[in-house]
Amino acid sequence: MAPTVGGGSLLVAWQLKGKNILIVGGGEVASQRIDSLLTTDAHLVVVSPNVGLNPRTKQFIEEHPDRITYHDRSFSGVEELDAMDMVLTALDDVELSRNICIMSRNAHIPVNAADIPDSCDFYFGSQIRDGPLQIMISTNGNGPRMANLVKRKLQKALSGFEGQTITKVGALRTQLKIRAPGVGGELGKRRMKWMTNLCNAWKEEELALMDDTMMQKLLDDGWENDCVPSFSKVGGSRRLNISRCPAIAPTLGFFAGALCTLLVVLVRRR
C-alpha cells in the first residue's frame, strides 16, 4: 500500500436531487453519463444534434421524458449554462469542450470534460450499485480499463446480500431515531454504539432477513434493556449457506480420495 498523503482525489457521493445537469454531446460517453446521472434524482438537459445520438442515449431520452429534456441542436453559447448546477461535455470537438469548461468555471459551475482530464473539476469512476450501496473505483486518471479490472474483482467478493442488509439496517436505524429522537450528544452516541454492537453480533444474512416484527422486538427487548438479543431470540431463522463454508471443498476432496483408494484396494484384492 502506498502512502495516503497527496496526489489523490476526494471521493464523494454528490447529492443531485432536484439539480439541473447539462450534458453536451450524445454519443457513447454521453450515454454512460446519463446512466450514472439517472441514479440520482437530478434533471438532465441533453444538447446534441439528433445525428450524433447513439442508440442507448436515444433510448434513455425516450424512456425518461420526465427526467431528460432533449434539444436537437449543437451547443449554442454561454446562455446554455444559466440555472445549471453541473456541466458535462462528451464531444469529439476538443476545442469546444475546453471552451465550455472555461465558461463553466467562470460561472462557478462544476464541470467534467470527457477525455480531457486536465480540464475536469471531477472524474467519474467505475461503479457498482446494489440498492443503497454504491461503490466507486477511481484510478485517478490512470485509465478506465484498470478500474474495470478492479471492479470485476470486487463484484466477486460481494455476496449480493449487501444492498438488502443496508436497507434493513437503515430501516431499523430510522425506527430507533423515532423512538429515541435528537441529533448528537450522549443519546446519539448510545444509539450509534447499540447499532454497532448489533451489526457486530449478527451475521450479514441475519441482518438482511430482519422483518418488522423482529425490528420491534429488537427495540423493545434490546434497545430498552441496553442489550443485543440474538437473531433466534427475536424470532429469526435461516438456512445454512453451504457455499460460504470454506471447509467444504477440502472435506469433499478427502472423502473422494478415500473412496477412490478404497475402490482400488478392493479391486486389487479380487
Place this chain on the structure above:
Amino acid sequence: MAPTVGGGSLLVAWQLKGKNILIVGGGEVASQRIDSLLTTDAHLVVVSPNVGLNPRTKQFIEEHPDRITYHDRSFSGVEELDAMDMVLTALDDVELSRNICIMSRNAHIPVNAADIPDSCDFYFGSQIRDGPLQIMISTNGNGPRMANLVKRKLQKALSGFEGQTITKVGALRTQLKIRAPGVGGELGKRRMKWMTNLCNAWKEEELALMDDTMMQKLLDDGWENDCVPSFSKVGGSRRLNISRCPAIAPTLGFFAGALCTLLVVLVRRR
C-alpha cells in the same frame, strides 16, 4: 441487485489541487475529514478553539504546517467563507452547523455538515487507497457501520498488486501518448484498443512487473506492429502464485484422504 434508476448519489473523484477548504471544528470527525483531504493537494483552513482539538487533529496540524492553516478560535461569521472552494463542518452545535450550510449555499460553495445528512451537498464514504487506486463505499446515508463491513470484504478481495499495476499501466499509457500524440479521433481509439488488448492479454502480476525496458520493447515490437507481445516475449519472468489457485485445497484434501485410507488398509492387513 436493485434497479439503478433514482434514489442514489453521483459518485465522483473531486480534484482539489490548489483549492481552499474550510473545516469548522477540530474533534474526531474533523480529524477524519483532514485525513481524507490530505489525500488531495488542497490547502486546508481549520477553525476551532484549541480546547476542542482531538490528538489526531493536533498531530495533523503540527505535521503539515504547509498544508493546514490553523485558527485557534470559534467560527466568526460569513467572511470566513471568502475565497473558499468547499466548506465542511464537524461541530456538536447543530444550529451553528445549519447556519454555516445556509451561508455556504448562498455563496454557491459546496458544503458538508457532519451528522446532518439533509444539509449536505455531498457525503463522505468509507475509503480504500492503494497509490493511484481509490475505492469509495457509500451507503447513501444508511450508516457508516455497514460501509465498513463492505470495506473489509473488498479489502480481502484485493491482491495488493492493484496500485502498482495501475501505476505501471498509467506510465505505459503516458509513453504511448508521447509516441502517438493527440486527443480523440482514430488514433485515440487505436491507442485505447491497444491498451485494452494488453490489459486483457497480460495477467495483473505481469502488468505490475513491467519495467522501462519491457515498456520500450512493448511499444517497439507491439504498438508499432499493431500486436500485443506476451510477457515473456518482452523479457518478463515471474513466480507461480500458489495461493491464487482454487484447485489446490480440494486436491490436497484428495491426497490426504487417499493416504489415510491406504494407511488404514495397510494396518488392517497385518
